[in-house]
Amino acid sequence: MMSEIVQVVKVGIADMNVVKAPHVIRTCGLGSCVGVVVYDLAKEVAGMAHVMLPDSSLAKSEKMNVAKYADTAIEELVRRVIGAGGRNGHLKAKMAGGAQMFQFRTGTTDMMRIGPRNVEAVREQLQRFRIPIVAEDVGGNSGRTIEFHPKTGMLLIRTVNQGVREM
Amino acid sequence: MSYFERMDAVHMDILKEIGNIGAGHAATALSKLLNKKIEMTIPDVRIISFDEMMDIVGGADNVVAAVFLRIEGDAPGNMFFVLSIEQAERFIQQMIGDEQFKLEQDCSELSLSALQELGNILAGSYLSSLSDFTHLNLYPSVPALSIDMIGAILSYGLIEMSRVGDHVIVVDTAIHEEHQPDDRVKGHFFLLPDPESFHIIFRALGVEHDE
Numbered sequence: 001m002m003s004e005i006v007q008v009v010k011v012g013i014a015d016m017n018v019v020k021a022p023h024v025i026r027t028c029g030l031g032s033c034v035g036v037v038v039y040d041l042a043k044e045v046a047g048m049a050h051v052m053l054p055d056s057s058l059a060k061s062e063k064m065n066v067a068k069y070a071d072t073a074i075e076e077l078v079r080r081v082i083g084a085g086g087r088n089g090h091l092k093a094k095m096a097g098g099a100q101m102f103q104f105r106t107g108t109t110d111m112m113r114i115g116p117r118n119v120e121a122v123r124e125q126l127q128r129f130r131i132p133i134v135a136e137d138v139g140g141n142s143g144r145t146i147e148f149h150p151k152t153g154m155l156l157i158r159t160v161n162q163g164v165r166e167m
Numbered sequence: 168m169s170y171f172e173r174m175d176a177v178h179m180d181i182l183k184e185i186g187n188i189g190a191g192h193a194a195t196a197l198s199k200l201l202n203k204k205i206e207m208t209i210p211d212v213r214i215i216s217f218d219e220m221m222d223i224v225g226g227a228d229n230v231v232a233a234v235f236l237r238i239e240g241d242a243p244g245n246m247f248f249v250l251s252i253e254q255a256e257r258f259i260q261q262m263i264g265d266e267q268f269k270l271e272q273d274c275s276e277l278s279l280s281a282l283q284e285l286g287n288i289l290a291g292s293y294l295s296s297l298s299d300f301t302h303l304n305l306y307p308s309v310p311a312l313s314i315d316m317i318g319a320i321l322s323y324g325l326i327e328m329s330r331v332g333d334h335v336i337v338v339d340t341a342i343h344e345e346h347q348p349d350d351r352v353k354g355h356f357f358l359l360p361d362p363e364s365f366h367i368i369f370r371a372l373g374v375e376h377d378e
Contacts, residue, residue, distance in 0.1 A: 012216075012217070012218040013217040013218055013221070013227070013318070013322060013325075014217060014329065014333060015218075028221075028226065028227035028228040028316070028318055029221065029226075029227030029228045029316040029317060029318015029319045029322070030318070030319060031315075031316075031318065031319030031320060031322045031323055032319075032322060032323060032326070033322055052322065052325075052326070052329050053326070053329060053330070058330050059330055060330045060331045060362075061330075061331045061332050063332070065333050068329060068333070099319065101313050101315065101319055101320055101323055102235055102311035102313060102323065103311060114323075114326055141313075142315060142319070143228075143315040143316035143318065143319025143320065144316075144319070145227075145228045145316065158228075160230055160314070160315050160316065
């Protein structure tokens with residue numbers, strides 16, 4: 001029997017990647033950022049994006065990193081997952097993150113609420129592409145590291161205080 | 168990168184000096200507070216990617232204790248005081264006078280507020296020296312403490328910067344107790360001015376920085 005080495009494909013901050021089974025895909029240290037996975041279970045293909053900001057209209061530069069913003073990231077992620085063998089209409093999504101890491105009593109600006117805004121924006125974008133969210137772990141005030149297995153459709157979520165959970 | 172291309176050696180030296188003065192005052196304050204000798208490293212000013220920034224403190228999912236302050240006033244920005252868990256425990260032990268204290272077992276209100284106050288004093292002295300040096304009005308927000316993955320914590324301070332690009336200018340100064348050269352046992356100050364604040368800081372010090 002051939003045993004294949006399982007690779008862990010990393011997704012950085014404001015980054016995205018696509019992976020096929022048996023390999024897995026991981027992003028570390030999500031705070032207010034949202035980690036979103038779009039996958040086709042039967043085809044065992046999955047893409048993950050580490051979204052930092054809710055909307056590309058917030059960008060103040062000409063050169064755009066599409067993975068950074070929810071609106072541009074989901075569109076590109078869907079395109080890449082389909083490019084790697086995923087089928088339109090069979091895509092599902094899981095997401096985690098969007099925490100509020102620090103609680104401030106005063107001076108809460110819109111930017112401080114970035115976590116919930118990211119979650120809302122990702123949800124809207126998935127709706128736009130009619131991709132159902134089958135599981136999510138969002139909000140709270142803990143950092144998360146997530147790992148997705150395209151073979152089983154399992155999302156592992158690790159937090160500092162609650163250990164590892166499967167979703 | 169166009170934003171950073173306008174940064175030359177003089178600008179980087181100014182930021183280095185800011186880190187030097189700020190962390191120098193903070194190290195003095197810490198030394199008085201703990202009645203111990205505290206050493207600091209030469210400030211490191213770097214233009215790096217978000218992921219590289221996380222690597223300075225052990226990678227995005229390394230667990231740390233961090234105090235975060237939002238800087239308001241003439242030159243807004245963010246300031247972090249990041250400690251390894253071991254170092255945070257040592258500081259708390261010395262402040263509350265309990266040498267057995269461990270963060271994992273006992274996260275009492277008192278110990279956490281001691282740590283928060285430590286961060287407040289240090290970041291406050293960093294900022295007030297910066298304010299004196301530049302004659303800019305800078306006000307720290309009430310500090311917030313978090314013990315969590317460094318990526319989750321620091322990304323908060325990158326939000327403003329991320330709107331203009333995928334890199335960040337970080338003024339990084341490390342401090343450690345005397346005779347503790349161990350790499351794990353030290354604290355980092357990160358000063359992350361908002362993008363618009365750089366030219367305000369430079370102008371306040373009489374150096375032109377084209378818009």
